[in-house]
Amino acid sequence: MxxxxxxxxxxxxxxxxxxxxxxxxxxxxxxxxxxxxxxxxxxxxxxxxxxxxxxxxxxxxxxxxxxFRRKPGDTGDGAYFHSNTRxxxxxxxxxxxxxxxxxxxxxxxxxxxxAAAADELEVIVTARQWSWSFEYPDYGIAAGELNLPAGRKAHLVLRAEDVIHSFWVPEFRLKQDTVPGQEKYLRITPTEVGAYKVRCAELCGTGHAAMLAPVNVLPPAEFDIWVQKRLGTYVEPEGGAGEGPGEEDIVALGQQLAQANGCIACHSLDGSKLVGPSWKGVFGRTEALEDGSSITADEAYLRTAIIDPGSQIVAGFANLMPANYGDTLLPSEIDAIIAYLKTLE
CATH class of the missing domain: 1.10.287 (Helix Hairpins)
Known part of the structure; x- marks a missing residue:
């Protein structure tokens, strides 16, 4: 005992x-x-x-x-037990x-x-090497960041374009793989207003670690304003517009958008070769194209390279860049990315 x-x-x-x-x-x-x-x-x-x-x-x-260790001087054998059925x-x-x-x-x-909800918000989430995009079919808009209204259940329809990825926001606790050729589903009801990150939780290639996208949980009223801005129907309250953003703010926004949309996973900033051409000194650089011609990377070329990347492929690189940035980025956001590229000497 x-x-x-x-x-x-x-x-x-x-x-x-x-x-x-x-x-x-x-x-x-x-x-x-x-x-x-x-x-x-x-x-x-x-x-x-x-x-x-x-x-x-x-x-x-x-x-x-x-x-029950062996005591000093004890040279006998231990007790033998055949079995104990109980x-x-x-x-x-x-x-x-x-x-x-x-x-x-x-x-x-x-x-x-x-469990489903009657008023849930549907979002189509597309994963690809190495970026995320988000479509809102109820509103007819798309974005490179996931914005959700607090307190409203979101129904995420998950798709993959190339290999298996995995949608994971640690603060939401739920994770779901995305599989090419299949649709997977995830329901999330965000409750805490704040900024988070969606991460890919399935090894998907060399840019896996940089496959991040912003997730913003907004008060319902702010979410409605964001939707209106994406649709181009938002009207600033009288006296509320103030001065526009300065050049430094635009460049900072461009850098933020480049990181949020996974651009840094494919384009280096130090001249090294990754999946796509390096961004170091890209503005004003002469590029040889795969059809044998050459082009100067001015603002017009950079805009085309973002919106229609398959139209002018730089020699030595494959046509792997997503072709939907014209849908997920606003014209002002593309301008900000170009402004950022112009600073990378």
Whole structure:
């Protein structure tokens, strides 16, 4: 009985210590969606049970090694046990019961996180090496960043153009692979206004680490204004327009857009060769094209290269650049990217 009590005390003490040290809220990112709640709850319960079972098995083992070690002068053989049917049934039935119980809980969380809503916002998400694009069929607009209204469920239709990618915003807690030739679905209800990043969570080539895109959760009124600006129907309140952005602001916006749309994954800034031509000193540079002609990279060429990249391919490079930037970028945003390119000497 003494050993039994000692084991119980050891297991309880170690379990309490590990539960304190591994408290999930201490190292999990911000929970920024309604779906994050049940996911975090299930994850926390998983951690608690796993820690307890780990300590139970290894605590008993550790105690047995210390308490029943060979005593000085003891040269006899250890006791021989052929089998213990009750124990074998216990350690088979107990893990099975735990697994089945968590399967039941997991199905419940899955139902919660995939439930549809009557007023959900549909967004078509397209992944490609190495950028994301977002279409809003309800409004007839597209963008290189994902903007969502807080409190409204979004129905994401996920597609891939080339290889398998994976849509993941850590603060939303949900992740879904995108598979070429298939449509996958994800439902998210953002709750915390703020700026986040969507990451590709599936190794997809040399630019995988740079496959990021902004995710902005906006108050509903601000989301409506953003939609109107994309449609070109927004009217500034009287006296609210103020002075336009300065040259430095435009260049900074261009740099931000280039990073957000994955341009840096294919175009180096230091002259090294990547998937596409380097942007170092690109403005004013003479480029040899694959048809044998040459062209000077002026503003007109850079604009064409962004909107219709397949029309004038630089010699030595494949036609891999997405051809939808004319849809996802506003004319003013393309101007900002060109302004940024002009500064890269």
């Amino acid at each position: 003494k050993h039994f009590i000692n084991v119980i005390l050891l297991v309880l003490a170690l379990t309490a210590l590990l539960l304190f040290l591994t408290d999930p809220p201490a190292w999990m990112p911000l929970a920024a969606s309604a779906e994050a709640g049940p996911v975090d709850w299930l994850f926390g319960l998983h951690m608690d049970v796993i820690i307890f079972l780990y300590v139970l098995v290894n605590g008993v083992l550790l105690y047995a090694v210390v308490a 124990l074998e049934i216990l350690w088979t039935v107990l893990p099975l019961a735990v697994v089945l119980y968590f399967s039941y809980l997991g199905l419940g969380v899955l139902r919660q996180t995939t």
